[in-house]
Amino acid sequence: MTTESQDRPLRADARRNRAKVLEAARLVFARHGIDAGMEEVARHAGVGVGTIYRHFPTKEALIGALAVEHLRHLVARTQEAVSAEDPWSAFEALLWAAAEEHEGDLAMTEIAAQAFQGGLPEADALHAQLHEVSGTLMGRAIAQGTMRADATAQDLGVLMCGLGQVQSVGRPCPAPMPWRRYLTIVIDGLRAR
């Protein structure tokens, strides 16, 4: 997925381990933030650090792989939303669902950040795709008269970026679950008046 996977089929155990590593990384980073050690990820996956490095040349690459997975997921979700009949409801539901999914996730923001500047071609492509799809969705909502006319896909990105920060509860902001308020207010800000 990241470096070479189409070349040789990968031995059965290797494929299994790769998956375990990815899963463990998602979990550990979500719980302890992106600064969690590789050692910790390895322990959680039940493998040695060496195994991680066999699959991902560097910590950054591992994070990049997570980012790609995440983006893929987002694109899929957004595409579904585009084909709903009521674009505004679909849009709103999409945001709530996406946020809910990452409740208390300490890493999403940083992972997404990596993806942006990491220069991973795959991540770039997915970004472009996400940008386009969400643009379409928002365009439909605007046409419907429910979303403010000047809203763009880029705005959405910016707002989601803030959401990620807010969701890393504990680190930046105090008080539990303020992100629901965040989303409420932001969504109202995107509504047509």
Add this chain to the structure above:
Amino acid sequence: MTTESQDRPLRADARRNRAKVLEAARLVFARHGIDAGMEEVARHAGVGVGTIYRHFPTKEALIGALAVEHLRHLVARTQEAVSAEDPWSAFEALLWAAAEEHEGDLAMTEIAAQAFQGGLPEADALHAQLHEVSGTLMGRAIAQGTMRADATAQDLGVLMCGLGQVQSVGRPCPAPMPWRRYLTIVIDGLRAR
């Protein structure tokens, strides 16, 4: 300010150095993020690392001192806003001004974060004060009928937290200056309908 300053008057050169360190820290952290090294801060201040540690027992303490300064500043600004005749305009102007001030500042979010959980008594007190003052300001705006009735000082904190993230341009989000859009939308979200 942080540890002991009321005790002995501090020698003239020491006071001068302390100020230089604080100023350099603000600058360096803003430019390179909170992960910039102490070495770098020292070089920028034109002193040795040892000198920093004479004034601030730890990097965390140095950051804490910056946070306190920042909070003090915010409280003062907000107090001014409270005494304006038009609360909504004052509120809006306050947000824009605060944001403008930290254009491209990579450290504000993290510094503010430190202040929250750092447990610094002085920072806690200032937070409480800020919370109260902004609550007053917002209450006036709500009474005026210009701000949504359910808005709270805590909401403001959450939204500013997101803003901080958005402003760390380069790290998390791509595209230059999207924070103006962020603020525009958020402010509209806070408006009464």
Add this chain to the structure above:
DNA sequence: GACCAGCCGGAATCTTGCTTCCGCTTGCGA
């Protein structure tokens, strides 16, 4: 069932950055 390329574990290594230490310098009161 024997072979071997590919894979594994995890100790050792390298890097980076915070913090401490200590001999030298300097403001400033007598």
Add this chain to the structure above:
DNA sequence: TCGCAAGCGGAAGCAAGATTCCGGCTGGTC
């Protein structure tokens, strides 16, 4: 002007964490 407590610089000490290395294991093929 003298004496010295307070302050200074920056090399050395340490800790944490990423990455490398290599001897030993194992799917999967002949």
